[in-house]
Amino acid sequence: MSDNYWKSAIELIPIEFLIQFKELNGVKISIPGFRTIDPTNKIVWLKLIQELVKPKQKEKILTELKRKVENDITLMEYLKLDREELLSKIQAGESFKEVIFALLSDQSDDAHKKLLYILNKIQHKSKKTSMESERSKENADNSDKKLNEEIKKRMKLEQKVIEFQSKLNQLRQEYDGEKNKLKAQSSKQEALIKQYKLEIKQLETQNNELLGKCDKLQSKNNDLMIELENLSNTIKERESLEINVNQNDEINKAEELPKVVLIGNPMNSFISKNVTYDIQIIEPEHLEIDTHKPILEQSQQVWILAYRINRKHQEKVNKCIPTNKQIHRFADFHSLQNYIKNMSRR
Structure with missing residues (x-):
């Protein structure tokens, strides 16, 4: 299973199910600085994602999931169903966790597509229901x-x-x-x-x-x-x-704000709430010279999140950025946040 797919799936799975990975044999999940894992704490969720995408942790979880599924007839049957059949079973009351664990254990592209489809459907339905409920209550x-x-x-x-x-x-x-x-x-x-x-x-x-x-x-x-x-x-x-x-x-x-292209998504609402810069985020894997050349040329600055760009995309990022642009590189989100705050005081 690719690192990108694993990360995409982990970010969509509700935190209360991610926590249950620790029930697997030999899997230990701990977050430095936190004695317990609070599902409502966004910082805990971000650190939990960082913990689960570590290669050793990922391989250990996948190994135990595969062993669990191979020893359970019901979980094996889930792998034979198409995505709509699986979604219908979840909506009918069958274990959401068991379906997700079964699909995670399968290394095929078909299983990966089923999993992302189901997670996106469940997440969309949950958000829509919440928004409609809040709007109706307010009126x-x-x-x-x-x-x-x-x-x-x-x-x-x-x-x-x-x-x-x-x-x-x-x-x-x-x-x-x-x-x-x-x-x-x-x-x-x-x-x-x-x-x-x-x-x-x-x-x-x-x-x-x-x-x-x-x-x-x-x-x-x-x-x-x-x-x-x-x-x-x-x-x-x-x-x-x-x-x-x-x-x-x-x-x-x-x-009216200074236009900035931010390469690498910090995954933090602080960026969207800032009132100092007009920031456009581009993921490094999506960066293309032909597509993004006009955006890069119109920007006044280019910021690079070094910690969000792997070696594979580093060379492509360097080639795409015009040489005449003001470039800032940030080793972590804290330094990016401090930079924006300092500039907003001027």
């Missing part, structure tokens, strides 16, 4: 907040209606009971009956008023729902406009 939160406030107000009014209705029913029952007793009593008792009737009438009036308010609130609630929907559409349109404006600002800003 729903704003609408639900106002709607919940109106619902709470309505529930309070309905509770008051229930309380008044309960009191009304209670008074009616008391009235019916007292009515029979008061038939034989004096004018004082008749006055008391009139008082009860007056209270009942007042409560009925209050009850009707509350019911009217509930109807108005229901109508207002319906209007608010329509308004919320319109507001949501307006927000979406405004966000779309803001995105376009920001993109145009970024494009204009990028045109």
Whole structure:
């Protein structure tokens, strides 16, 4: 298995499965400076990749994977399936780890293509699901907040209606009971009956008023729902406009920055976040004189990540770079990062 293919596959496999390589017989995985391997720590992930691409570590893992697969009928059967059949089994609940380990153990180009296809499919689906979930939650939160406030107000009014209705029913029952007793009593008792009737009438009036308010609130609630929907559409349109404006600002800003060609990918978000240079990354294995000559000539500087370029590509890189360009070579990412920070202070 080529080093490039092994590295590409390792970078796509989720870290929680990479950690399980240590379960293989004779495979030991440790990261200097870290007692445990935290799957959520990006630095740990980068150092784990560096550890796994070491030739001795790679050969040890492949040897143990091959022995494991040869002794397991189920894993052997995975190697006979095409990539869509394997993807269907994973989606149906079969072990993702076992499928990946089986394909890694096979040295054929066909197995390599199956593995990269499955890893890219799984990674794409995971990112898409996460983005859609975050977008739906953000839109729903704003609408639900106002709607919940109106619902709470309505529930309070309905509770008051229930309380008044309960009191009304209670008074009616008391009235019916007292009515029979008061038939034989004096004018004082008749006055008391009139008082009860007056209270009942007042409560009925209050009850009707509350019911009217509930109807108005229901109508207002319906209007608010329509308004919320319109507001949501307006927000979406405004966000779309803001995105376009920001993109145009970024494009204009990028045109003003010094253009730099960076040969070798540092695999770090610090590069994309810098506001000092307009940096275009070219992998050394993809560098071609005919293709990249205009880009190199238009750039003001050329930076070379020596630690990302092997001996095989070193000569090609030297031939492609124009002799009149300002060239900086960096032995590690830390020196590149310090250089950008120092230049941004000027």
